[in-house]
Amino acid sequence: MLVLEWLDIHALLRVRATCADGDQAASATLSRRIRLLMLPYFTDYAGFIEEMRLSSAVVTGEAALHVLHPHHGPPPTLALALPDDLFFHMVGYLVRVEFYSYAMSTHHNGSQGLQRLTRTATLRKETCTIEIIQSGTHSPLTPTLSGWNTALTAYFTPNGFCDPYALLSRQQRALLNPWMDQTQQNPLWIRQQKKSWRNQGWKILAGSVVEGARDGCAGRAKFDCAGAVRVYGDADCVAGPWQPVRNRREERKVPLDLVQRHTVMWWRGGRTCGERCQGGLMRLTPGGRTVLRELAKVM
Numbered sequence: 001m002l003v004l005e006w007l008d009i010h011a012l013l014r015v016r017a018t019c020a021d022g023d024q025a026a027s028a029t030l031s032r033r034i035r036l037l038m039l040p041y042f043t044d045y046a047g048f049i050e051e052m053r054l055s056s057a058v059v060t061g062e063a064a065l066h067v068l069h070p071h072h073g074p075p076p077t078l079a080l081a082l083p084d085d086l087f088f089h090m091v092g093y094l095v096r097v098e099f100y101s102y103a104m105s106t107h108h109n110g111s112q113g114l115q116r117l118t119r120t121a122t123l124r125k126e127t128c129t130i131e132i133i134q135s136g137t138h139s140p141l142t143p144t145l146s147g148w149n150t151a152l153t154a155y156f157t158p159n160g161f162c163d164p165y166a167l168l169s170r171q172q173r174a175l176l177n178p179w180m181d182q183t184q185q186n187p188l189w190i191r192q193q194k195k196s197w198r199n200q201g202w203k204i205l206a207g208s209v210v211e212g213a214r215d216g217c218a219g220r221a222k223f224d225c226a227g228a229v230r231v232y233g234d235a236d237c238v239a240g241p242w243q244p245v246r247n248r249r250e251e252r253k254v255p256l257d258l259v260q261r262h263t264v265m266w267w268r269g270g271r272t273c274g275e276r277c278q279g280g281l282m283r284l285t286p287g288g289r290t291v292l293r294e295l296a297k298v299m
Contacts, residue, residue: 004025004026004029005029005032005033005070006070006071007029007070008068008069008070008071008166008169008170009030009068009069009161009163009166009238010166010167010170010238012026012029012030013026013238013240016240016244016245020244020246023244023245023246024244026244027242027243027244030067030161030242031242033066033067033070034067034156034242037063037066037067037074037075037078038059038078040128041078041098041125041128041130042098043098044097044098047097048093048098049158051089051090051093051097052080052157052158053157053158053159053254053257054089054254054255055082055083055086055089055090055093056082056083056086056140056254056256056257056258056259057080057081057082057086057090057140057157058080058081058140058141058144058155058156058157058259059078059079059080059155059156059157060079060080060081060133060143060144060147060152060153060154060155061075061079061131061144061147061152062075062076062077062079062152063075063077063078063079064154064155064156064161064163065151065152065154065169067156067161068154068156068161068163068166068169068238069151069166069169069170071172071201072151072169072200073200076129077129077130077131078128078129078130078131079130079131079133080130080131080132080133081132081133081135081140081141081142081143081144081155082132082133082134082135082140083135083137083138083139083140083258084134084135084136084137084138085138086258087119087121087132087134087135090132091121091123091132094123094130094132095123098125099125100123100124100125100130101123101124101125102121102122102123102124103121103122104119104120104121104122105119105120105122106118106119106120107120118133118134118136118143118146119133119134120132120133120134121134133146137262137290138258138261138262138290139258139259139262139263139264139290140258140259141155141232141259141262141263141264141290142264142290144264145264145266145288146177147177148176148177148190148193149174149175149176149177149197149204150164150165150168150169150174150175150177150224150268151165151168151169151174151202152174153165154166154169156242157259158242159241159242159243160239160240160241160242161239161240161242162232162233162237162238162239163237163238163239164223164230164232164234164236164237165223165224166237166238167223167238168224172200172201172202172203173202173203173205174197174202174203174204174205175204175205175206175207175208175224175268175270176190176204176205176206176270177286178226178268178269178270178271178283178286179286206270206271207226207270207271207272207273208222208224208225208226208271208272208273222273223236224268225268225272225273225277226267226268226269226270226271226272226273226277226278226283226284227267227272227277227278227284228267228268229265229266229267230265230266230267230268231263231264231265231266231291231296232263232264233263233293233296260293261292261293262290262291262292262293263290263291263292263293263296264288264289264290264291265288265289265290265291265296266286266287266288266289267284267286267287267288268286269283269284269285269286269287270283270284270286271283272284
């Protein structure tokens with residue numbers, strides 16, 4: 001069992017697929033990782049998990065990366081993303097129940113991008129810091145694409161997880177967010193982040209890294225292509241439930257699960273794969289939108 005603690009999500013899903021015992025062991029390992037990560041932040045862990053369900057919150061950023069790819073160390077903060085209308089519901093819960101103090105900030109991302117205006121609440125209690133990001137839409141997933149690299153786009157909920165660039169993260173490779181590259185937002189901060197991650201063994205790149213992409217990409221075939229239209233939950237994502245496939249416990253229903261109702265469709269943008277990609281364009285403007293999950297299944 002100790003070996004499982006060091007396996008990434010790819011390897012754990014292979015263990016899960018072997019047999020019923022492997023399924024149970026993989027599920028227990030993932031659940032234990034989440035609990036160890038989050039217990040220091042909350043006096044009432046079960047109460048917070050219930051609040052996540054009620055407010056359709058997702059854990060994202062380095063916290064989700066650490067759970068799914070434990071070779072990346074523990075995060076300095078716990079990052080949560082919330083739907084626009086339920087942002088203050090979570091802030092109020094943490095202040096009232098967990099006795100966090102908080103400070104609000106607003107960041108303008110310019111006239112383009114998935115999220116043009118980002119409101120963030122920074123909550124602190126003793127040595128713990130929680131960053132809560134308000135989505136600009138009904139989906140809590142919109143802010144998950146605003147990180148400075150692709151490894152930070154993974155998320156998890158009380159019920160399951162999703163990592164759209166799991167193959168790259170497994171190889172400790174990450175693609176720079178094209179908005180950071182194009183607008184040069186916080187260039188010193190980005191340089192510091194790159195240096196820190198490279199010291200941990202990561203390669204931070206500007207364009208597609210999939211083998212053969214430059215020779216044969218038509219703008220759709222490669223999951224990390226600048227023009228590939230992606231959706232959270234598509235075939236290139238690594239996703240699934242925390243609970244074992246067999247003998248799964250029935251979760252209590254919530255009035256409205258916005259994580260399951262809405263998803264985000266996007267194309268990464270930035271430097272293209274080569275002459276055969278996007279009609280010979282050298283760069284592509286990033287973009288995307290929130291869509292209903294049921295609609296995304298037939299797109």
